Amino acid sequence: MLYGAYAVADDLYFGLIIQPQIFALFTLVNILQVYWYGYKWRPATVAGACALLCVSYAGLHVGIWKADEHAIKQHQDGLATFLGVLPAVFIAAGFFPEFYVCVKDQSVEMSNLFLTLDILGGVFSTISLAFDHTFDYVASITYLVVVLLDIVLALMKLFFYVKGTQGAHHGDYHSTRTNSAVGSPRSPKISHSDDHIGLVDPEIAADSSLQYTSCAKSSPP
Numbered sequence: 001m002l003y004g005a006y007a008v009a010d011d012l013y014f015g016l017i018i019q020p021q022i023f024a025l026f027t028l029v030n031i032l033q034v035y036w037y038g039y040k041w042r043p044a045t046v047a048g049a050c051a052l053l054c055v056s057y058a059g060l061h062v063g064i065w066k067a068d069e070h071a072i073k074q075h076q077d078g079l080a081t082f083l084g085v086l087p088a089v090f091i092a093a094g095f096f097p098e099f100y101v102c103v104k105d106q107s108v109e110m111s112n113l114f115l116t117l118d119i120l121g122g123v124f125s126t127i128s129l130a131f132d133h134t135f136d137y138v139a140s141i142t143y144l145v146v147v148l149l150d151i152v153l154a155l156m157k158l159f160f161y162v163k164g165t166q167g168a169h170h171g172d173y174h175s176t177r178t179n180s181a182v183g184s185p186r187s188p189k190i191s192h193s194d195d196h197i198g199l200v201d202p203e204i205a206a207d208s209s210l211q212y213t214s215c216a217k218s219s220p221p
Contacts, residue, residue, distance in 0.1 A: 009068030084138035
């Protein structure tokens, strides 16, 4: 929302203006899904929450847009820079809970496709600023922060993969194979015969002629 208001006030390209609005729409849909499926809200309650969030977003967006526009027109560079950099600060702060979870779990549970697309989105958005009437360095900070922090996540994912912990909490093949190859217990097999019921250890059965550790189930002579 903050960057969307700044993009409108600074008259950036149309694509850069609608981009944060689309992101806000997807965020709204995700929030409503949480309360619809997770908390089982009624349709009327979800519709009311949707209307309230839309009105709040529109009011804040217009207010911040007008503040940005006034600062730019009055050549108040300090205020304009502050309002332009503030979205990058909030975006960077939003990454730190993810970093905490990744370090705690020793794994980055983000797909390579998502990280690649997010990095490319930031790169191409920054490049598009170069084709504007003037390159907006303040606006580029928001995109470059996303690119930098996504690259950090990608490097963390590579590090955890080499370390052998990547995907360990979600049954990843790399970690599962390692765990099963070293020190994993084997369950004994139950064997049946007419006169005996016993437990067969596969290793004992392979290395010696002893195949059964049994208890007698035979009738007296």
